[in-house]
Amino acid sequence: MPKDQPTRTMPAASTIASQDSLPDNAVEVVGLGKTYRSAGKTGPKRALDDVHLAIPRGSLFGLLGPNGAGKSTLINILAGLVNKSEGTARIWGYDIDRQTRQSRAAIGVVPQELNIDPFFTPRELLELQAGLYGVPPRERMTMEILEILGLADKAQAYTRTLSGGMRRRLMVAKAMVHNPPVLVLDEPTAGVDIELRQQLWGRVRDLNALGTTILLTTHYLEEAEELCDTIAIINHGKVIACEPTPKLLRRLDSKELQVQLARPLEAVPEPLERFQPELVAADRLVFRYQTSQSPVAEILEALAKADLRVQDIRTDEADLEDIFLQLTRGAHSETGATAPATAGVAR
Numbered sequence: 001m002p003k004d005q006p007t008r009t010m011p012a013a014s015t016i017a018s019q020d021s022l023p024d025n026a027v028e029v030v031g032l033g034k035t036y037r038s039a040g041k042t043g044p045k046r047a048l049d050d051v052h053l054a055i056p057r058g059s060l061f062g063l064l065g066p067n068g069a070g071k072s073t074l075i076n077i078l079a080g081l082v083n084k085s086e087g088t089a090r091i092w093g094y095d096i097d098r099q100t101r102q103s104r105a106a107i108g109v110v111p112q113e114l115n116i117d118p119f120f121t122p123r124e125l126l127e128l129q130a131g132l133y134g135v136p137p138r139e140r141m142t143m144e145i146l147e148i149l150g151l152a153d154k155a156q157a158y159t160r161t162l163s164g165g166m167r168r169r170l171m172v173a174k175a176m177v178h179n180p181p182v183l184v185l186d187e188p189t190a191g192v193d194i195e196l197r198q199q200l201w202g203r204v205r206d207l208n209a210l211g212t213t214i215l216l217t218t219h220y221l222e223e224a225e226e227l228c229d230t231i232a233i234i235n236h237g238k239v240i241a242c243e244p245t246p247k248l249l250r251r252l253d254s255k256e257l258q259v260q261l262a263r264p265l266e267a268v269p270e271p272l273e274r275f276q277p278e279l280v281a282a283d284r285l286v287f288r289y290q291t292s293q294s295p296v297a298e299i300l301e302a303l304a305k306a307d308l309r310v311q312d313i314r315t316d317e318a319d320l321e322d323i324f325l326q327l328t329r330g331a332h333s334e335t336g337a338t339a340p341a342t343a344g345v346a347r
């Protein structure tokens with residue numbers, strides 16, 4: 001785990017408090033597989049295949065993948081809601097089969113759907129949830145949790161009067177009542193507008209800064225890129241990449257320079273040939289180069305030498321979307337179309 005990771009300041013839930021030393025990995029999955037049994041006319045479905053993952057303690061980890069990739073299956077196995085077919089999984093060092101009680105106590109899951117009883121106040125909801133988890137009243141941290149999630153002043157309000165963003169934060173609060181060291185957020189910002197998304201990201205970062213390991217599933221590349229220190233990409237039940245975010249981004253050490261010319265060209269002029277630009281339109285050239293090479297000054301010089309007047313210039317950096325496309329290129333979707341893995345990927 002990175003040296004500058006904070007340690008948890010909130011006490012661990014009583015079920016896991018007796019642990020001698022903290023695990024290096026908050027979650028460890030080895031050779032995990034899941035085949036759903038056939039139902040009716042549909043045959044068996046291989047949803048996860050030989051998945052290996054190690055989520056370092058303190059990390060903000062993104063599990064990114066298109067629809068049907070297997071994200072929910074994976075987190076539902078961790079949460080004890082789906083039985084795996086093979087492999088092992090440990091949460092906070094506890095084996096989900098042999099130490100079920102401890103492993104469940106170590107994880108909190110925030111589901112996608114907003115299922116909150118509107119007639120309770122946030123405080124009552126959290127107290128009820130803590131009761132369900134068997135947290136003794138003296139160990140409950142209702143107000144602290146509401147505080148962290150920016151809901152302390154709404155503790156006594158009816159939930160039906162809360163805004164959509166507040167309700168989402170309340171869902172996160174609910175998953176925190178037993179103070180799990182690992183928090184799973186399943187598509188936390190699906191259908192949430194930009195402003196609320198930013199708010200929620202801020203709270204997620206706060207929780208992580210307090211030491212909670214966060215596993216977030218998302219379709220949104222932007223979300224994973226902004227928020228996560230490590231990203232695993234899952235497609236058709238297989239993990240196809242798992243790397244620190246900057247390293248993943250460095251994989252495509254490429255940049256694009258688009259040059260809009262004042263007059264049309266028939267061919268690439270000689271002084272520009274060595275850069276191998278693409279004439280994408282009669283008056284538009286695209287240069288692709290490695291960020292580390294940075295030949296922009298030379299390109300501009302060559303344009304001047306070729307007596308070409310530049311009307312506009314634009315650069316594009318490779319982002320996760322490009323990496324995702326590269327990794328999943330040629331993959332086949334469930335509908336059989338080619339390169340469809342991007343279909344469920346929104347920015």
Ligand SMILES: Nc1ncnc2c1ncn2[C@@H]1O[C@H](COP(=O)(O)OP(=O)(O)OP(=O)(O)O)[C@@H](O)[C@H]1O
Nearest residue numbers: 036045046047065066067068069070071072073074
């Ligand atoms: N109970 C089930 N029975 C049969 N097949 C299932 C079941 N649950 C999921 N699947 C199938 O397993 C595959 C993985 O689904 P899963 O829900 O894990 O993907 P996902 O990445 O979470 O997708 P989404 O982003 O759409 O929620 C899909 O093909 C799905 O149709």
